Amino acid sequence: MKLSLCIGHRGIASRAPENTLLGLRAAVEKGFSWVEVDVRPARDGVAVLSHDESLLRCGKADVLVSQTDSAVLSTIAVGAGFGGELAQQTVPTLLSALQMAAELNLGVVIEIKSELGMGVQSATAAVAALSQAPSSVCVLFSSFSQVAVNEALLQAPHIPRAFTCEKLPDDWRTLAARIQPSHFHCDTDFLTPQDVTAVKEAGLGVYAYxxxxxxxxxxxxxxxxxxxxxxxxLNISKK
Incomplete structure (x- = not known):
């Protein structure tokens, strides 16, 4: 699956509150054709956009996503550090983000956030949202959780997957055979030329974060x- 050279992280986090609808619009305005968003289930099982378990960092609200219904989360501002309309952005559902992405012709990397023991539930919520989204939206599932990626494979085998990691695991070939990813997403601080060469020779893609x-x-x-x-x-010369 071909993604873009540069993928907007959490929308475009330097220009708009992360994981928000205006963040998606801002990414398109800045020329991005793909973004990454972080997804986790609210208390009612609805997949919402949030990197952290809590809204304390982004919304200055001591609220746990997993213990709050999605309708309530949609009323909580998470634009801390921004002003005006940006400051009032709230927690969107994954479905609403995918609907907007379809309108904007924007590809979406859906990173499934998963705390210990929550991989199946998190992946199930993400797949459920995608099943209701416009068929035109282009997506890729990713996660640090092998359980979540495997569950995405079981529930939506037609959707490509990536495994996200800090350092490429020593057993990455065995892992790839099991969860069948199209890409590995690796921390830029740990990625080596040898890793990149090996993964590419195996016919898989490599992205750095x-x-x-x-x-x-x-x-x-x-x-x-x-x-x-x-x-x-990023002003880069590579085309």
């Missing part, structure tokens, strides 16, 4: 990385 420096992005592209996740608009 989170890359906010153009020179580092260029170095990664020289290594053979297919693309990067970024909070910023």
């Amino acid at each position: 989170t890359v906010n420096d153009a020179a580092r992005a260029e170095a990664l592209f020289d290594m053979g990385v297919d693309g990067v996740f970024t909070d910023k608009v």
Whole structure:
């Protein structure tokens, strides 16, 4: 599956509150054709956009996503650090984000966040939202959780998957045979040229996160990385 060279991280986190609908619009306005969003289930089982378990960092609200219904989350502002309309952005459902992405012709990497023992539930919520979304929306599932990625494979085998990790696991070939990813998403600080070469020779893609420096992005592209996740608009020469 072909993604874009630069993928907006959590929308475009340097220009709009992360994991919000305006963040998706801002990414398109800045020229992105793909974004990544973080997804977890609310108390009612509805998949919503939130990187953290709590809204304390983004919304200054001591609220746990897993213990709050999606309708309530949709009323909580999570634009801390921004002003005006951006500051009032609230927690959207994954379905609403996918509906907007379809309108914007925006591809979405859905990172399934999963605390211990929650992989199946988290993946189920994400797949359920996708099943209601416009068929035109282009998506890829990803997760740090092998359980979540495997569950996505079982429930939606037609949707491509990626395994996200800090350092490429020593047993990545065995893992790939089991969960059948199309990509590995690796932390830029731990990714080596040897890792990139090995994964590419196996016919899989490699993306690096989170890359906010153009020179580092260029170095990664020289290594053979297919693309990067970024909070910023990077001025790079590679086409």
